[in-house]
Amino acid sequence: MSEHLLELKNIGKRFGGLVALDAVSLSIKPGEIHCLAGENGSGKSTIIKIMAGVYQPTDGEILIDGKPVSGMTPAQSVQHGIQVIYQDFSLFGNLTVAENLALNTLLLEGRRAVNWRRVRALAEKALARLGVTMDLDADVETLPTSGKQIVAIARAVMADARLIIMDEPTTALTRHEVDALFSIVRDIQAQGIAVLFVSHKMREMLEISERLTVLRNGKKVAEGPISDFDEPAITRAMTGHDLTDQAYRWEQPKGDNLPRLDVRNLSIAGSLEDINLTLHAGEIVGLSGLIGSGRTELALALFGMNPKFTGTVKIDGNGVHPKTVQEAIASGLAYVPEDRLTEGLFLTQSIERNMLATSFDKFVRGLFIDRKKTAEATTSMFGAMQIAAPGPYTPVNHLSGGNQQRVVLARWLLTGARILILNGPTVGVDVGSKAQIHRKIRELATENGLAVLMISDDVPELVQNCNRVIVMHRGRFVDEIGPDVLNEDALNDRLKALK
Amino acid sequence: MTLFRRSEFIIACILFAAMIIIGLINPAFWSLDNLFGLLRSNVIIGIMALGVLVVMISGGIDVSFTAFAAAAMYLTIKLMIYTGYEGVFLPFVAATLIGLFLGAFNAFFIHTFRMIPLIVTLGTGSVVRGLLLGLVGTSVINIDKMPQQLIAFAKTDLVSLTSATGTNFGLTAMILIYLGLALVTHLFLTYTMAGRSIFALGGAPEAASRVGFNTRRTLFFVYCFAGALAGFAGLLHGSMIWLANPRDFAGLELDVIAAVVLGGASIFGGRGSVIGTLLGVFMLVMVKNSLIIMKVDTTWQRVVVGLIIIVATALTAWRDRKKLV
Structure with missing residues (x-):
């Protein structure tokens, strides 16, 4: 033997x-x-x-x-x-x-x-x-x-x-x-x-x-x-190389106190209760909790997929109540769903078409699509997102998970989104691509001034990329961990306490 | 399994409710004469439906079987007249084999070229019908030329009664053949590995081959089985109406598929039962029969059959989706 x-x-x-x-x-x-x-x-x-x-x-x-x-x-x-x-x-x-x-x-x-x-x-x-x-x-x-x-x-x-x-x-x-x-x-x-x-x-x-x-x-x-x-x-x-482990920090600029997103008393009968949330430009706020805690419901409500909510939502000080996805996009929201493969991408279509899917309206001249403008926009976005593919005409199903996720992000950038809601941004993505996606998200927050709400189960991901993390349970915000006390043990403890 | 039983229970309830309503509108519905007639109309559609059920469980669809039925019926009867053969058993074997052989073509194309069953069977059905009319003949074989043994066989009654008006009516013994085939199909689907392989193939084809089912064999079996039953039903139909028309059964595939879907089989494969199909067939035949009694134009019957397909498919799709959530 x-x-x-x-x-x-x-x-x-x-x-x-x-x-x-x-x-x-x-x-x-x-x-x-x-x-x-x-x-x-x-x-x-x-x-x-x-x-x-x-x-x-x-x-x-x-x-x-x-x-x-x-x-x-x-x-x-x-x-x-x-x-x-x-x-x-x-x-x-x-x-x-x-x-x-x-x-x-x-x-x-x-x-x-x-x-x-x-x-x-x-x-x-x-x-x-x-x-x-x-x-x-x-x-x-x-x-x-x-x-x-x-x-x-x-x-x-x-x-x-x-x-x-x-x-x-x-x-x-x-x-x-x-x-x-x-x-x-x-x-x-x-x-x-x-x-x-x-x-x-x-x-x-x-x-x-x-x-x-x-x-x-x-x-x-x-x-x-x-x-x-x-x-x-x-x-x-x-x-094959070290990945930076620098946690994300954000300082509120002095004088600018108008939040990018301001949610007051948002409730949906049966799933959400009295949610209050402010998100400033440049912030990355984590949202965690057990499955069924209401975090996805909150994202869907903000994104116009469940308009039956009560309470107020303000974006840059203007009240909005998105009843459809189109309205939500128009008011500057973007949502990247959990399952990008079944919900977010047209797999057999090219990178270019996938990037443009939600923003064709912007590239219209008369009755037709302005091909030159779309080509310019997608080529520059293709470079900026560092997508590993032969070119923007490659079908999306030829890409790895990490690259697909980048195509989804690129699409939302093209819509001119100001608030980005990510649901499980790196589920099923390998370590290397994960780090690159994280870097990209941080860049979007610091350089493009996006406000990011990151829904995730991945504790290290939240701790590393968010300046604060909110814990949700049974439709309520039950806890918030601020920048000074945010670490993996703290978050793990709070999540365990929910059971 | 509880869910299966439940959906059959619901179908049975709907059927029962429909019978009561139809009986209220037209009390003649409950006369033995009418009920025997109804059961008689179940036989051909029902036998074909058993074949379609098995195909649908495997995740496929068959619209060619009516053409196969016509071919098997017409060829067998032509051959009987040509050779002067006087018997019943062998012709039915021949018709069944013709159907089985044609069914193998469906399986061959679907398996070898990974083609969509709907397209394949649309094609083979059209080719077989065309060849039958082009090469074999277009003339209807009437009662005076029909082999008398077949007619005598199909005339067999289980019970013979005389109505108040003095006409004779009876319950055809052919219903026993139908129910016998249904029982065999049920036992086969439930208690044999070959039967379970059909469910496995319809549920998850990739997994079916991974766990070691011979999916090629299952696929061939399914389409040959549907073809064989259609061939058999074709000849039986000719014997029962004393007529062999090579243009017969046109459009019947929709009725049969409607009946199977009505019986709770999933159009996406993996679900369906013989008992449900029996109920579905009975319901469809009953509705069509009632429309005739109520003197509704035949064109409107097509509307009803179409609606039945849409509503029944929508219900099963809704049922299947709800379960996933």
């Missing part, structure tokens, strides 16, 4: 002329929690697919239990006890929890008939192994993300997994759910199952992993026990 469950030795993978992986070695011991870190495009997904048998490596060797395995197919990978939980979970939303859990086993056994009593029994056993209870008859699509994840993990465990690979498992989870996930992971570890987290969220990796491997540009750049690393060290390994 080998010491290692799975060993990859000098694995290389080329797609045509493109080198995706270059002599990467990675070893996983039975029952360990290992983390594979790397930015988007570092080769993480390629290596997952090699372990899952989806891709065959061009060079190198795979050893399982010390024995070399070549030409591994997905089915063989499963037989060796390797289970991959992809970000989309590969579950069937239209089927019940019980059936989702049992399908794999029935398929593996080569069954032709379905014995529903056995399906239930299998499902109960699978959930019992994780120590969770769940309504077996609920359709999976009715479950929250965390519930779907538990079903996916239970399914993997049930398939006699010895190694469970989880691709970005914490992306769509709240802090509370992440804790629950980690306790399940420790539980399955106790049953001798190894877990490989593939993630770019360093803080969470540090919390749970025992060993760490970092990839950058298809090469392994660091590995070792987690005690050898701290956050800056991982970031340096992932990005």
Whole structure:
């Protein structure tokens, strides 16, 4: 019996002329929690697919239990006890929890008939192994993300997994759910199952992993026990350079006391109660709280998507009550939604068209669009935002998450927004791009004089980029942390107190 | 599963309410004569609907099956007349196989070229209808030429009664074939892995192949099954009306799809049940039948069928979306 469950030795993978992986070695011991870190495009997904048998490596060797395995197919990978939980979970939303859990086993056994009593029994056993209870008859699509994840993990465990690979498992989870996930992971570890987290969220990796491997540009750049690393060290390994950690500070200029945004007694029956908020030009104010605290509702109300609010809203001293998105934009508001991919961007369209989507009105000459003016505006914006793409005509779906986010920001700058509301600005964005987006947001505040309201779950992000952070709970502002006392522990404590 | 039961329960309630209303407007509705007639009209649409149901669960759609039904009916009867064959069993096998074979074309195009099922089946339906009229013939085969064994078979009644006015009427035994096929389809969908693979494919195609379902086989099965049922129903239809018209069934695909959607199947795939479909078929046939009794013009019946599709689809889409929130 080998010491290692799975060993990859000098694995290389080329797609045509493109080198995706270059002599990467990675070893996983039975029952360990290992983390594979790397930015988007570092080769993480390629290596997952090699372990899952989806891709065959061009060079190198795979050893399982010390024995070399070549030409591994997905089915063989499963037989060796390797289970991959992809970000989309590969579950069937239209089927019940019980059936989702049992399908794999029935398929593996080569069954032709379905014995529903056995399906239930299998499902109960699978959930019992994780120590969770769940309504077996609920359709999976009715479950929250965390519930779907538990079903996916239970399914993997049930398939006699010895190694469970989880691709970005914490992306769509709240802090509370992440804790629950980690306790399940420790539980399955106790049953001798190894877990490989593939993630770019360093803080969470540090919390749970025992060993760490970092990839950058298809090469392994660091590995070792987690005690050898701290956050800056991982970031340096992932990005290849240090990222500034300077927190954002803002001084109220003397004499100018007219707030950019002034919200008084804003209420919406059932979701928001008596919200008072002032935002000055150049300020970046954080807004945090648990999911369902009303923070998104507040953003939507300001942005004209829920006009049924009471109270007053003033922008630069002028009262407004946006009833539609168009009115909100006209009065200088911009909103970048949480899910930029489904709500904010036209993926198959070019960067240029996406940038112009909300400001075509400004570039009209008679009945037609002034092509010259739009080209000038988008080209200069393309440069200013440092979007990594061949040119402004590249379709947005060819860009990385960070670059897509920049296209969204550019669009709002073109509308001449004075108040920018960001909802989860860097969800699903890797560390390097994240830092660049943060820099851009700060620049917008300091140089363009925007007032920014940043809604986020990411505590370090808020602490680093906001001059103050407001905590929301059950539709109210319950707390505000000012610049002198703003640090991660303080914010974490207040957020924990909400539970 | 509770949700499935619930939507079927709602359909059953609506059906029952509709029956009471129609009965109040026209008491003749509840006469055995009328009810037997209604059940008789269920048979052909119902058998076809079972095929469409399975296709819709898999996430696809089929509008070619009426053309396949016409082709299977006309070809089989032509062949019977040409060879002078006197039997019932083999012709039905032949018609079923013709439908199955044509269905395989649908699956082939959809699978090989990843084409949209609506476009593929619009195309194959048109080609098959055109070939049938162009190569095989356009003339209607009347009762005097129809194989008498087929007519005799389809005439079989379960119960025969005489009405007060002295006319004979009965409940056709063909309803047993329909219900038998429905039972088999239900058992197949619920208790076999092949049946569950159809739900899996309709729910999440990518995940279905990842967990190890043979999605190609499922896809072929689904369209062949729809074709086979259509072929069978085609010949049965000819036998029941003593007539083989190669132009028959035009526009019927909309009625059948309306019935399936009315029965709670999701147009997006992954949801649907045999019991719901039986109810949906009965409701559609009943509404159309009542319109005839109330002497509503046939053109207006098209309006009603169209509205039923829109309303039923809107309701299921609303149901599916509400669940996600």
